[in-house]
Amino acid sequence: MTTRLASGGRLIDRSTAHEFTFNGKRMGGFAGDTLAAALLANDQMLVGRSFKYHRPRGVVAAGPEEPNALVNLGAGARLEPNQRATTTELFEGLEAGSQNHWPSLDFDIGILNNYAAKLLPAGFYYKTFIHPRAFWKHVFEPIVRQSAGLGKAPKDRDADRYEQAYAFADVLVVGGGIAGLQAALVAGQSGARVMLLEQTAHWGGRAPVDGVTVDGQSADEWVKNAVQALERMENVTLRLRCCGAGVYDHGYVLADERVADHTPGDGRPKHRLWRIRAGRIITATGAIERPLSFAGNDIPGVMLAAAVRDYVVNFAISPGDRTVVVTNNDDAYRTAIALHQAGLVVPVIVDARAQANGALPMQARALGIRVETGKAIAKVKGGKRVTGVALCAQAGEGAVLEEVACEAVAMSGGWSPVVHLWSHCGGKLTWDAANAHFRPDATRPPTTDDGSAMVIAAGAANGALLAGDCLADGHAAGLAAVGQAGAAAPEAIAADESPMAPVWIMPQGAAPALKAKMWLDYQNDVKVSDVQLAAREGYESVEHTKRYTTLGMATDQGKLSNINGLAVLAGALNTDIPQVGTTTFRPPYTPVTLGALAGEARGEIFQPLRKTPMHGWHEAQGAYFEPVGLWRRPYCFARAGESHAQAVEREVTNTRNALGLLDASTLGKIVVKGPDAGKFLDMLYTGVMSNLAVGKCRYGLMCSESGFLMDDGVVARIDANTFLVHTTTGGADRIHAHMEDWLQCEWWDWQVYTANVTEQYAQVAVVGPNARKLLEKLGGMDVSKDALPFMTWADGTLGGFRARVYRISFSGELSYEVAIPASEGLAFWQTCVAAGAEFGVMPYGTEALHVLRAEKGFIMIGDETDGTVIPQDLNLGWAISKKKADYLGKRGQERAFLASPDRWTLVGLETLDGSVIPDGAYAVTEGTNANGQRNTEGRVTSTYYSPTLKRGIAMGLVRHGASRMGETVEFPKVGGGSVKAKIVDQVFYDKDGARQNV
């Protein structure tokens, strides 16, 4: 039985009871409990099933390194799989369920895998399930998938929200144990801006549990005073429940604060993700105890020695009446002493070392606890719970000397510093033979831009395991971080410890049958025998071993057992542990909720929504929108009972016959200004812009350096030094960046300034035979053919609005594009709608815009172009200056393939039967190429039903297109059949432009 002791428990508040459920069973705990502690208080040692063999699993640890006690927490929209019970704070009404079993935790059919374990060694799946071929997808893989996985997949949308915060610190201290607190105190006293993070809900780390005294005070007292001192400093920020998750280049640190995990539904964000930019990072992240590898070390009831101590001291949990302690170091004796002091029995301390005569072993002996040195555990007895241990000589092969009945085993194989944050950004490690662990190599830290250490490891995380060293190291780290030499550190006193002795296999000569019962990775079921098998089969690199056996790939990412695994591998390869090296430490240190990483960007605010001044009007009209970049543009303004296609047809027809209004505000508008503006645009565009007269407009093409057409638009010359460049909607930001790229990186000495003023103007295209009538009715400026001919612009007023009117057309109709200050855009639009009523005005959307331009044979960037098309392909040679020495893309276009006469060029396509060619269709010719693919000779680029011509029209790129007018090409359809089309001129409507030149 695991039970709650009658007294004690430094973290629990016995006056506040919480009720919770586990697998539907009601249980009780106290405020301050972790879920794991509360489960143990209710004798719930069995908490889950392992990944591969579905073996029973009990609580092993008391912190984030826990591999076994993972639960489905909550339900419905608050279901959270794989939540660590050891770090989950208990709250009233908590619902938890165990994972990875069917039909129940106690009786799991998956345990059959365990009985077949001999047939399922590391990597067995690479050697089996090969035949018959179809079986992998249809039989084997579904079985593997069902038995793998851990927690339940949530079904619902997350009920909680997450927020993100930014912080800047001169010194960021990660870890609120005594080393971290002391480092923060020292750094804080220097005046530096300090941030201190602690992943648990409590300051102080291990020292209070281990009975350390600091400066003559108990650790609890000293921690309380230290925190109060830090809280008084205005330059210090303290965050509890905040885990330093990742360290990135340039002092960038990610931290995950669990704001409301323990108070779900209280309205606060569940987590707050901190993005911290720190001058120096002190990692005072402590150390993690290692298990020992003996047969049956995975049976529920076998726990880390320090975890047992935590449960006894912090939560007043009895792990069972009798706990055998097994160790290779002095620290574990503290557990025996703590158990003894709690009135529990320690039948024997099994110490693998030949001698144990340090202060702690002597104290244990003095308490009457039996200590057996040079001994090992041959085997743990029990199934779903420990019932006893068999002892043997550590030096031997496992012959049983005696059996000891017990309910729990507390094991300690030594301690490994938490070096993750040190390592994330390239900090190197050194092997410390005395403590048998890797610790940060202070001579090879991750560095800042000036080459100094970006990360400073402190305390146990730096290998300073003893309390006195740990505190002094934290002190030194704090001073180093602020570049000071300073006063002496306070003194921490704990019992002296004699050296540990590395023990990687227990007993050292264990036979294969025992090794196949020695677990390294409890969650993924990786055993000593698996690592040895990997080495035997040539998977000798530590990365190969990891990947072949899945050692360290569980949710604890090897925190518990990686060093043990490395040691076994080194043994199998007859080499040293440092030769084997470690696998790579990757962020995050402990898993971070995806919702927190994604932040508040959900639903409507998933991305910023750009709105034109008229957006609300469009919405009110029930426009059907389509996303275009971050904008949403009206695709069409469908009326009641009208399909989208019918709406588009109506809008096209009305614009051709009467008057259409298009919200063109999204078009990119970039001011290019300066003495060299003309020269700059001459390089950017294929045509000449520098000789454009003030008051005139010119259509231009922009190409990439490789020569491919990337954007088009109309340039207007505003004055001698100023141009206004129009880009496509999607191109505005890209083209602006493109301009700045060239100006900042290549032509930095040219006197040119650019400004993206897209959102400063609303732009309304007034299009159709009645366009001029509307503007004349509004009045204020002369928009006659003579005063404002095609491809000119003028400033003035229209209906009292300040307006810049461009006489340009993308529809082939008489057309004005009117730019209005954005703040007046909606009013102007509404004025046009009202005043236009007598002229038959209707708004039209992007699809009508597409049809109108296609009927006129105008190209659309993104339809006729796709990054492989040059202007020459589109019969736009007229827009390319032959005189200019250079423009971006010129050299590219001179290359053989781009200058080839065999390129596909733009033509019109008229289906023989009047139907619409399917979007994306290719024109085929006879035969296949060397790879067996059907030969093609062209493809459709724009294809629409033309309401004006009452038939399908299309443009396409066809080999030798221009010289093949009147020929027929064939477009196969998906699903069979094909459509034939005649090659015609790309301009389908009003070839002479009579309609726009009025």
Added chain:
Amino acid sequence: MKRYSVFAIAREALRHHTGWEKAWASPAPRASYDVVIVGAGGHGLATAYYLGKNFGITNVAVIEKGWLGGGNTGRNTTIIRSNYLQDPSAALYEKARSLYETLSQELNYNIMFSPRGLLMLAQTHHEVRGYLRTVHANMLQGVTTEYIGPQRVKELVPIINIDGPRYPVLGALYQARGGTARHDAVAWGYARACSAMGMHIIQQCEVKGVRSEGGQVTGVETTKGFIGCKKLGIVVAGHSGQVAEMAGFRLPVEAVALQALVSEPIKPCMDVVVMANTVHGYMSQSDKGEMVIGGGTDGFNNYTQRGSFHHIEETLRALVETFPMISRLKMLRQWGGIVDMTGDRSPILSKTPLGNCFINCGWGTGGFKAIPGSGWAMAELMAKGEPGPLAAEFGMERFREGRFIDESVAAGVAH
């Protein structure tokens, strides 16, 4: 080579698995080989394998700076597809995909090819048109794909949110025989087969120089000494530029870090691979239960195999919006790989200025899916000295001629 089978496992179980032989030998290098391939990733090993299998050339060494399969082969998101737009790409990736179909049987090593189906979501009208174009192209290329509507998407991926307020799912490009495979196993399976043919795989052997005479390579200087060769293949992905420099020529590639991450494992919830290019994210579920998520490339050139956080955030925003149920899962691990990007985002399988030196690089963000086809085509190029039809269009002279094979046009991003 002892065959792997369930019977072999049963036999070994009786003796505690002590009788398994090494999957591949670790020999000391000989003085020279007919062919030396630099880089024991998937592409290098596959090249060696098909040199042996298709051309009987087995006096081959594959030398590797680190551990075999340790570069991008071992750190990608394992997606396999061939729904490419341009003819040369479709041919090469479909060759690879079809070889993957039978690779487990061929190598007697279960690489767990899982043709579970792959969707590329269309979330703008522009994307719809792009994928319709791809479907038409694929039809003529012999690649089986189809365009499906949003309801069918929902049936295939019940966890997807097709009604997102910003980018509702309008449809998808669906390749039913696309999927995933176990990435490490691909490298290991090829390595084992190469070793069985007598080829040498030499790990922890870094190339320090390329020795040549009269325009012909004579061998490579390595940390394990000089190794002579009659032909040299450079297949080193992100470090191609550096090895090419040793050989005295420059490449039109740049190296950037591409990121990926996995969640903690959960029970099966998603059977297909989904790529969402408008919002920039893609996701599948591994057989272990982890959600495998692809991120973007960092905007600066570097050789660190880690990467920044910013792209991870962007990717997860996209995926939490697309698959709302993943919000409460946790990121277990994030990492980066160094990818070599060309100007047209298509690979280079090419002769070089040195007559007997060949290069295979530029796979960018999408190399894993190509491994068998890439090896097949590279072996043909190296054996014959001239590219076969699969490699013909991928010579690096195409950049000089402007004959780009630009895939970014249709799919937005490649993977």
